[in-house]
Amino acid sequence: MEALRAVIDPELRRDIVELEMVRSIEFGDGGAVDVTVSLTTPGCPIRNHFETAVVNAVSALEGVERVNVGFDVLTDTEKGRLQQKLGRAALPEGALAEVGNVICVASGKGGVGKSTLTANLAAAFAAEGKRAGALDADVWGYSIPRMLGLGAQRPKVSAERKILPLEAHGVKVMSIGFFLEEDQAVVWRGPMLHKALQQFLEDVAWGELDYLIVDLPPGTGDVSMTLAQLLPQAKFVVCTTPQPAAQRVARRAAELALKFKLELAGVVENMAGFTTPGGERYPIFGEGGGQLLADELDVPLLGKVPLTMPLREHSDAGTPLVLADPDDPAAQAIRHVARGIIAATPVELPVMQAPSPAAAPQPVGMSLPMA
Numbered sequence: 045m046e047a048l049r050a051v052i053d054p055e056l057r058r059d060i061v062e063l064e065m066v067r068s069i070e071f072g073d074g075g076a077v078d079v080t081v082s083l084t085t086p087g088c089p090i091r092n093h094f095e096t097a098v099v100n101a102v103s104a105l106e107g108v109e110r111v112n113v114g115f116d117v118l119t120d121t122e123k124g125r126l127q128q129k130l131g132r133a134a135l136p137e138g139a140l141a142e143v144g145n146v147i148c149v150a151s152g153k154g155g156v157g158k159s160t161l162t163a164n165l166a167a168a169f170a171a172e173g174k175r176a177g178a179l180d181a182d183v184w185g186y187s188i189p190r191m192l193g194l195g196a197q198r199p200k201v202s203a204e205r206k207i208l209p210l211e212a213h214g215v216k217v218m219s220i221g222f223f224l225e226e227d228q229a230v231v232w233r234g235p236m237l238h239k240a241l242q243q244f245l246e247d248v249a250w251g252e253l254d255y256l257i258v259d260l261p262p263g264t265g266d267v268s269m270t271l272a273q274l275l276p277q278a279k280f281v282v283c284t285t286p287q288p289a290a291q292r293v294a295r296r297a298a299e300l301a302l303k304f305k306l307e308l309a310g311v312v313e314n315m316a317g318f319t320t321p322g323g324e325r326y327p328i329f330g331e332g333g334g335q336l337l338a339d340e341l342d343v344p345l346l347g348k349v350p351l352t353m354p355l356r357e358h359s360d361a362g363t364p365l366v367l368a369d370p371d372d373p374a375a376q377a378i379r380h381v382a383r384g385i386i387a388a389t390p391v392e393l394p395v396m397q398a399p400s401p402a403a404a405p406q407p408v409g410m411s412l413p414m415a
């Protein structure tokens with residue numbers, strides 16, 4: 045029990061012994077120890093963190109050969125006691141109470157234009173008069189700062205000790221890239237990664253937004269799983285190229301959303317053909333993958349974005365094409381996607397919540413353990 049004091053609940057910021065979350069400790073044969081930890085919710089996104097931390101703490105003890113970690117859920121009475129102990133009216137609410145709609149842009153693999161789509165969609169929402177934010181959660185391949193022209197700037201911290209998002213083209217932006225030297229790689233994972241993502245949601249002063257658009261990393265790794273759990277209100281948009289092979293990979297990203305019971309808003313097919321200035325059309329990446337995926341998932345195909353040189357050029361230059369040249373065929377297609385999402389999502393904001401005592405000043409700043 046003493047050793048388990050080293051296991052901290054990253055959300056409540058206290059150890060699990062103090063929080064009375066250690067349900068049982070049992071000793072088996074041959075130095076085996078079974079520890080059961082009680083969580084506040086069954087889908088607790090930090091399960092892996094607890095598992096690793098408990099194993100580390102207990103296996104360091106003399107005579108322990110094996111550690112098994114099990115989980116159950118606190119009863120309502122126990123949760124009530126925990127709340128009293130924490131001196132708050134309620135356990136932490138879901139993040140982003142002032143955000144109307146969270147849209148996660150996902151893809152099966154990299155290089156299909158997911159970030160380009162995210163950056164331009166955010167700008168398109170702003171151009172439609174919506175309060176828009178972009179969260180770059182593609183932590184290993186962050187490119188939103190560059191695509192929105194926010195090179196070497198660093199966010200500031202408010203008097204309330206919240207991180208202030210940067211702003212570009214009418215969009216509030218947060219990215220891990222703002223905290224790193226140029227092209228520095230992100231090397232951490234597990235609990236630290238979870239903590240960083242959580243800070244992006246809870247310690248960033250997003251304020252009132254109609255749309256927060258989240259650029260997920262490609263695939264279905266830790267970050268996407270964590271965010272899917274931290275953002276139960278999110279809707280997914282899946283980006284794919286027209287190739288059947290890409291569409292099969294993209295399907296897995298859609299399945300992640302379905303696994304966490306998140307709504308799929310639709311599919312966007314990117315790199316859908318190239319038209320020469322003379323009007324000749326080349327389907328460089330094939331045809332039809334987006335429609336196929338949309339049909340398979342039974343969701344709308346929100347748009348087909350063609351390959352155009354200006355889209356690539358403007359992304360590199362940090363000016364969203366939807367603003368710089370809204371009539372470019374790719375820009376038109378992305379604006380069409382944005383309008384489709386707006387039509388399909390209610391934009392009324394949830395009722396503002398009074399600040400809870402839990403919002404007392406806490407140290408901010410990304411705690412980044414980097415090589």
Ligand code: ADP
Nearest residue numbers: 154155156157158159160350351352355356359
């Ligand atoms: P991902 O986020 O899926 O890894 P990116 O958004 O970084 O992909 O896109 C990869 C590259 O392809 C970028 O250089 C981007 O500018 C370019 N690109 C994406 N979509 C298009 C398009 N429809 N037309 C031209 N270039 C595109």
